[in-house]
Amino acid sequence: MLAYYFRLAVKSFRRTPGLTALMVCAIALGIGTCVVTLTVYHAMSGNPIWWKNNVLYAVTMDSWDPSPNDAYDPDHPELAPPQLTYRDAEYLYQSTIPRRKVIMTQLIGMLSGVPGKSVPIQAPTRATTRDFFSMFDVPFQFGGAWDSAADSGPQPVMVLSKRENEKLFGGANSVGQTILWNAHRFRIVGVLADWRPLPRFYDLTTHSPWSNPDDVYVPFQWGPTLKQLPGGNSSCWGSNAVNTYEDFIGSECVWIEMWVELATPQAREQMQAYMDSYWATQHKAGRFARPLNNHLTNVSGWLKVNGVVTGDSRILLRLAFAFLTVCLINTVGILLAKFLRAAPTSGLRRALGASRREIFVQHLAEVAAISLAGAALGLALGVAGLGAVRALYANSDGYSQLAHFDPLGIAWALGLAALSTLAAGLYPAWTVGRLPPSLYLKSR
Amino acid sequence: MNIKPVVSALLRNRVGAVLVALEIAIALAVLVNAAFIVGQRIAAIEEPTGLDYHNMFSITMAGVTSDFYAPRSARDDIAYIRSMHGVVSAAPTGTIPMSGDGSNGTLYTEPGQRGKAAAYSVVETDEQGMSTLGATLVGGRNFRTTEILQASRGQIDQPVPEIIVTQSLARALFPEHGALGQVVYDRQNRPMTIIGVVRDFIGQVGFGSPPYQVALVPRIPGAYGVYVCLVHTAPGRAESIMQLAEQHLAASNPTRVILDAYPLDHYKDLLDSENRNMAIFLVVVTSLILAITCLGIFGLTTFNVSTRTKQIGTMRAVGARKRDVVTHFLLENAIIVASGVLIGCTLALGVGYWLSTEYAQPRLDMSFLAAGVLILVAVGQLAAWQPARRAASVPPSVATRTV
Numbered sequence: 001m002l003a004y005y006f007r008l009a010v011k012s013f014r015r016t017p018g019l020t021a022l023m024v025c026a027i028a029l030g031i032g033t034c035v036v037t038l039t040v041y042h043a044m045s046g047n048p049i050w051w052k053n054n055v056l057y058a059v060t061m062d063s064w065d066p067s068p069n070d071a072y073d074p075d076h077p078e079l080a081p082p083q084l085t086y087r088d089a090e091y092l093y094q095s096t097i098p099r100r101k102v103i104m105t106q107l108i109g110m111l112s113g114v115p116g117k118s119v120p121i122q123a124p125t126r127a128t129t130r131d132f133f134s135m136f137d138v139p140f141q142f143g144g145a146w147d148s149a150a151d152s153g154p155q156p157v158m159v160l161s162k163r164e165n166e167k168l169f170g171g172a173n174s175v176g177q178t179i180l181w182n183a184h185r186f187r188i189v190g191v192l193a194d195w196r197p198l199p200r201f202y203d204l205t206t207h208s209p210w211s212n213p214d215d216v217y218v219p220f221q222w223g224p225t226l227k228q229l230p231g232g233n234s235s236c237w238g239s240n241a242v243n244t245y246e247d248f249i250g251s252e253c254v255w256i257e258m259w260v261e262l263a264t265p266q267a268r269e270q271m272q273a274y275m276d277s278y279w280a281t282q283h284k285a286g287r288f289a290r291p292l293n294n295h296l297t298n299v300s301g302w303l304k305v306n307g308v309v310t311g312d313s314r315i316l317l318r319l320a321f322a323f324l325t326v327c328l329i330n331t332v333g334i335l336l337a338k339f340l341r342a343a344p345t346s347g348l349r350r351a352l353g354a355s356r357r358e359i360f361v362q363h364l365a366e367v368a369a370i371s372l373a374g375a376a377l378g379l380a381l382g383v384a385g386l387g388a389v390r391a392l393y394a395n396s397d398g399y400s401q402l403a404h405f406d407p408l409g410i411a412w413a414l415g416l417a418a419l420s421t422l423a424a425g426l427y428p429a430w431t432v433g434r435l436p437p438s439l440y441l442k443s444r
Numbered sequence: 445m446n447i448k449p450v451v452s453a454l455l456r457n458r459v460g461a462v463l464v465a466l467e468i469a470i471a472l473a474v475l476v477n478a479a480f481i482v483g484q485r486i487a488a489i490e491e492p493t494g495l496d497y498h499n500m501f502s503i504t505m506a507g508v509t510s511d512f513y514a515p516r517s518a519r520d521d522i523a524y525i526r527s528m529h530g531v532v533s534a535a536p537t538g539t540i541p542m543s544g545d546g547s548n549g550t551l552y553t554e555p556g557q558r559g560k561a562a563a564y565s566v567v568e569t570d571e572q573g574m575s576t577l578g579a580t581l582v583g584g585r586n587f588r589t590t591e592i593l594q595a596s597r598g599q600i601d602q603p604v605p606e607i608i609v610t611q612s613l614a615r616a617l618f619p620e621h622g623a624l625g626q627v628v629y630d631r632q633n634r635p636m637t638i639i640g641v642v643r644d645f646i647g648q649v650g651f652g653s654p655p656y657q658v659a660l661v662p663r664i665p666g667a668y669g670v671y672v673c674l675v676h677t678a679p680g681r682a683e684s685i686m687q688l689a690e691q692h693l694a695a696s697n698p699t700r701v702i703l704d705a706y707p708l709d710h711y712k713d714l715l716d717s718e719n720r721n722m723a724i725f726l727v728v729v730t731s732l733i734l735a736i737t738c739l740g741i742f743g744l745t746t747f748n749v750s751t752r753t754k755q756i757g758t759m760r761a762v763g764a765r766k767r768d769v770v771t772h773f774l775l776e777n778a779i780i781v782a783s784g785v786l787i788g789c790t791l792a793l794g795v796g797y798w799l800s801t802e803y804a805q806p807r808l809d810m811s812f813l814a815a816g817v818l819i820l821v822a823v824g825q826l827a828a829w830q831p832a833r834r835a836a837s838v839p840p841s842v843a844t845r846t847v
Contacts, residue, residue, distance in 0.1 A: 022743065026736050033729060069561065070550070074652060108506045108669060110701045119694050122506065122701035183509035183699075206544075228508055229600070229668045239557070241632045243601050311803040312722045315481075319474065319729055326470050326733050330740045333463040337747035392721050431459075 001358075005365035012366055016338060020370065023334050027374025028381055030327030031417040035382025036389060036403075037313075037320035038412055043402040045309045047300050048197035049136060052261075056135065057268070057296035059258040061088055061275060065237040066289035072235065079305060080293045081235060082205055083254040086224075091278060093129070097271045098260035100135045104128035105256050106206065106232030107223055109216045113180035114168050123164055124231070125181070126203075126214035127223045133159070133190075135261050136202060141165075143175035143190035146219065150189075154219035156181075159190040164215035181218060182226065198401060201299055203257050204306045205233035210401050230255045252287075260296070272296055324417075328424045331370075335428040339363055343435055350437035360433035367425025375417045379410065450775045453755075457748060461780045464737075464744050468784025468820060471737040473791035476816035477799060478726040480808055485719040494645030494656070495541055496578045496676065497708035499532075501686040502540045503673045503693065507700030514666025515594035517700055521673050521693055522570075530685050534675040535576040538568040538665030539648045542711040545672070545704075546648035551628045551659070553617055555635070562616035564609075564657040565647030568665040569674075574608070576676045577645060579660070582611060583624045584640030587662040594664040603632075604661050608640035610647075612656035649715060670703070682707045734823065741827040745777060749835040756835050757842030766836040773832035774825060781824035785817050792816065 013020040047053055062080035064072045071077035084092070089103045109125030111117075132138065133145040142165075146157040158181060165174055178187050199209030223230065227245040234255035236242060242251050262268045275294040282288050297305065339346075346359050354362075389403040454461055505521060507514060518536040525534040539546025547566045553559035567573065570592045574581070587608070595602045607628075614623035627635045640660075647658035665671040673693075677685050690705045749756070756769055764772075796808030 019743070022739055026739070029732055029736070033732070067557065108508050108703070110506070110508050112698070120698055120701045122703055183511075226508075226510070227598075231506070231668070231670070237631065239632050241601060241603075241634075243599055245598070245600070248600060310718070312718060315799070315803060316722070316725055319478070319726070322470055322474055323729050323733055326467050326736055329463050329467050329470075330736050330743075333460055333467075333740055334743050336459060336463075337743065341747070341751065389721075392724065393717065 002365060005362045006369060008362060009366035009369045012338070012342060013369075015342075019334055019338055023331050023370050024373045024377060026327045026330050026334075027371060027417070027421055028377035030324040031375055031378025031414070032381030032385055033320045033323050034416065035379060035410055035414075036385040037316050038416075039382070039386060039410065040389065040402050041309075041313055041317045042408065042412065043198060044313055045303075046198060047303065048199065048201055049299055052135075052137070053299045055261055055263055056299050057260050057262055057271075058082075058299075058302045059084065059092060059260055059275070060295045060297065061092075061279065061288070062290045062293035063088060063252060063254065063288055064290060070237065076305075078293075080295060081254045082257070082306065083233065083235070084256045084258050085252055085254050086249040086256060088278075089256040089258050092258060092275065095260075095271065095274050097262070097267055097274055099263050099267070100131040100261035101259070102129050102132045102135055103220055103256050103258045104132065104203070105220070105223060105230045106203065106214065107218075107228055108182075108231035109218075110182050111168065111179055111216070112183070113178075113185070117168070121167070123215040125216040125218060127218055127220045129220050131261070132202075132217065135259060136197070138195050139193040141191045141193040142173045143188070146189050151219050151221065154221035154225060156184055156186040157189045157219065158186040159192065159217040160188060161192050161213065161215045162194055163212065165191045181216065182228065184226070186218065196401075199303060199308045201303060201308075202259065203232065204302075204308065205257070209306075209308050224249060262296070268296060324420065328420055331421065332424045332427060335367065335370075335425055336431065339428045339432040343432060346432055346435065347437035356433045360429050363429035363432055364422070364425055367422060367429060371418055371421030371425070374421060375414055378417060379414065382410070447775070450772060450779065453748075453752070453772075454776050454779060457744075457751075460744050460747065464740050465780050465784035465787065467737045467740045468781055468824060469788035469791050471733050472785055472788030472816055472820050473795050474733050475730055475819065476792040476812050477795050477808065478730040479816065480796070480812045481799075481805065482723045482726050483812075484806070485723040488719050489716045489723075491655075492644075493542060493712065494579070494643060495708065497542065497712050499677050499679055499682050500576075500708040501675050501677070501682045501706065502537075502708065502711075503675075503686070503689060503705040504540070504545065504670065504703040505673065505693070505700050506670045506703050508669050509699055512669065512699045513597055514669055514671055515664040517697060518664055518666055518671040518673070520697070524692060524696070525673055525675055525689055526572075528685060528689060530678045530681045532676045532678060533572055533576040534673060535569045535573040536665055537573060537672045537674045538667075538670075539565055540672055540674070540708075540711060541567075541577065542646050542649060542708065542715050544648065544650040548648055548651050548653040549630060551613075551617060551630060551636075553626070553628055555629045555633045557629075557631060557633075560617050560619075562613060562657055563653040564613050564659050565651075565653045566661055567647055567658055568661045568663045570662070570664060573660055573674075574642065576674050577660075578676065579608075579610075579642035579645055582641050582643060583622070584608070584638070586640060587660070592662045592664060595667055600667045602663060603630075603634040604636060604663055606639045606662060607636045608642055608660040609638055610642055610644045610656055610658045612644050612654065613659060614638070614641050616654075616657055669700075682709075738823060738827040741777065741781075741824055742831065744780075745773060745828040745831040746834075748776070749773065749831045752835075753838055753842055756838040757840055757844075760838065760840035761843040769836040769838070770832045773835050774828055777825065777828035777832075778821075781821055784824075785820055788820070789813060789817065 060080040063085055064081050072081040073079055093103050105127050107125045107127050109123040110120045111123050112120040129151050130145045150157045174188050178185050234253050236253040238252045242248050262271055279288050386403045390400040393400040522534050522536050549566055550561055550563050552561050571587045571589050574586050593602055623638050624641055626638050629635055644656040646655045649655055694702055799805040800807045
């Protein structure tokens with residue numbers, strides 16, 4: 001029976017090719033637009049470590065300038081700075097409450113002494129503690145993280161990203177090799193496998209959230225040991241002059257990102273209490289002049305307060321839906337007109353014994369055929385549109401990553417399209433099925 | 445022309461009319477708000493930069509080893525670049541204009557972080573900084589070569605006694621009287637005299653200081669081991685000279701590395717990309733919505749004409765002129781369009797209000813709404829024109845033939 005309905009549908013398309021093409025194109029345009037915006041939005045609003053969303057927490061303490069006109073972020077005066085001072089980070093890092101913990105910053109890295117490379121190579125470096133890799137589920141291709149002794153030493157050990165290892169060693173297993181990092185000899189202990197968290201949730205202070213993760217990882221204490229100032233963001237306030245590195249790490253400058261892994265709600269409460277009691281003692285001693293504003297923020301909350309999903313992309317998402325709505329209303333109108341025009345044929349079929357249900361299903365089959373064609377064409381348009389978006393963003397730090405063909409986003413868009421088109425077809429098909437056959441038989 | 449037959453004809457195909465009116469309403473709401481946003485975005489892109497950025501490039505250098513002394517390295521690199529053919533002017537800086545790379549601070553008109561305060565982007569540079577940036581003096585003077593300071597080894601910060609500010613920064617600090625010769629203070633209460641005021645240009649962006657509030661600071665950059673070689677070239681030569689400079693500098697001193705090298709066009713492009721892409725997307729989708737709406741109107745009128753052939757024939761047979769038939773269909777369409785536009789106005793205002801509260805957009809300008817209404821009415825009538833003309837060509841004899 002379904003095959004017969006589809007044959008009828010093809011006949012109907014042949015009768016009004018222009019109208020059919022119009023409907024297919026309208027649906028295709030609506031779906032294409034939705035594929036593009038949904039894909040970008042889906043990628044943008046993604047949580048790259050959703051499986052640990054309620055276990056990982058960014059640590060913030062409001063150590064900022066108490067004067068009301070000097071909020072860290074004037075647009076969001078309620079937020080504490082996203083980074084910590086050296087002394088607060090050092091203190092909080094001593095806590096044994098978290099199962100894992102990391103303090104980190106970005107350093108400028110200069111690699112030399114690499115076989116076959118005469119000129120030093122710059123490599124964005126993350127000075128971090130060893131839990132970084134296990135906390136964030138960073139996969140290794142060769143070797144692994146350094147041990148805790150290397151953190152406290154600090155020992156000259158490093159981990160390379162896959163990208164950097166390919167650049168320096170052609171992708172070979174370089175574990176055990178030594179190269180110069182900022183003129184000091186470091187031993188490679190691990191090489192990461194592909195790892196590209198989008199957005200780069202662990203540090204959103206300097207780079208675009210869509211840029212590559214760092215290429216070299218060394219123990220955190222190398223920064224203070226070599227008196228190397230951070231290469232990422234550092235923000236200072238206060239009236240004490242900062243003339244030397246010692247001044248800097250003793251100052252109220254914030255420049256360290258801290259995350260903790262708290263497996264249970266109890267651990268979370270304990271950590272919060274630990275921070276608050278530290279705040280209280282420091283407050284008494286004259287620091288932390290702002291009101292208590294310590295936070296443990298989970299990953300999705302962190303992405304939200306850092307405004308990773310731009311307002312523009314949210315507006316565009318809604319626009320795409322408005323557009324799809326217009327396309328669907330258009331489709332309902334055309335289908336209605338088309339079915340009503342062919343009503344005498346339906347009347348004839350009713351008179352010959354077809355039930356209302358059969359007429360309804362027959363017209364729905366026609367709608368399904370149109371929606372399928374529209375969805376296919378829409379998908380093609382969407383892929384082309386994503387290509388265009390990539391071209392538009394070719395220059396922007398990693399943003400074009402977002403416009404990649406994403407099966408889940410596209411499945412979403414297609415499911416939506418199929419459902420909505422079918423929904424659009426329900427009313428016309430129902431109207432036609434309801435028409436009394438006698439009326440049309442008479443008028444013939 | 446009597447409106448009654450038009451309305452009763454309209455009521456025969458209510459659903460179709462309601463659908464088209466809805467399409468028109470959504471199209472109007474989208475058109476008006478999209479046009480408003482696009483207008484703002486274009487205005488933002490066209491804001492003057494105050495820089496001859498087509499003919500500028502920057503190379504960012506970093507050295508991190510203990511024997512590296514950034515100010516000396518910066519002087520060497522700049523000396524080489526100045527000697528290159530086609531270079532108009534070059535200077536070391538700590539900030540790349542129009543980018544997020546650089547530093548910023550706050551100035552106060554009174555010590556102790558009191559008085560008027562203004563956030564500004566700090567452009568450390570030497571006496572050639574002004575000419576490299578193309579900043580023209582409107583008052584006061586440039587730095588003298590002897591006034592350029594440099595931090596000693598291991599020193600992060602060094603106070604400067606004098607600065608040059610942009611007009612915007614001058615106005616922010618001293619709105620009533622001239623800033624020239626005035627003393628301002630930083631957070632550490634260190635006094636600085638304003639010795640020059642220059643035309644506005646964009647400094648560091650994205651870190652809280654307003655784009656045109658910039659101060660030139662007479663100091664060789666490099667406290668964090670990083671400095672920027674900012675270069676102004678002869679017209680059209682930025683890219684080629686940059687490549688030559690990059691080649692030389694990469695090999696000339698193994699104690700430091702090149703972090704970035706870009707023509708300033710790159711940063712201007714990045715600065716605009718969000719606005720530009722939003723504008724492109726809005727224009728494309730809005731045009732498509734308008735096109736689909738037109739097709740909807742066209743489809744509905746065509747359908748009405750084709751199902752009422754007999755009635756049109758009858759109209760003609762009892763004396764209606766061709767013109768009357770056209771008017772009938774256009775009037776019918778006008779009623780649909782008008783009701784759609786009415787709903788659309790409410791919708792447009794609603795969307796505009798929502799955008800202004802939710803996304804901090806300015807309130808919708810009413811002239812955009814008026815223009816949107818005019819455009820939709822015109823486009824709506826145009827879309828119905830061709831089928832209405834076809835209706836007029838139905839001969840009166842149809843009325844007799846098909847009975």
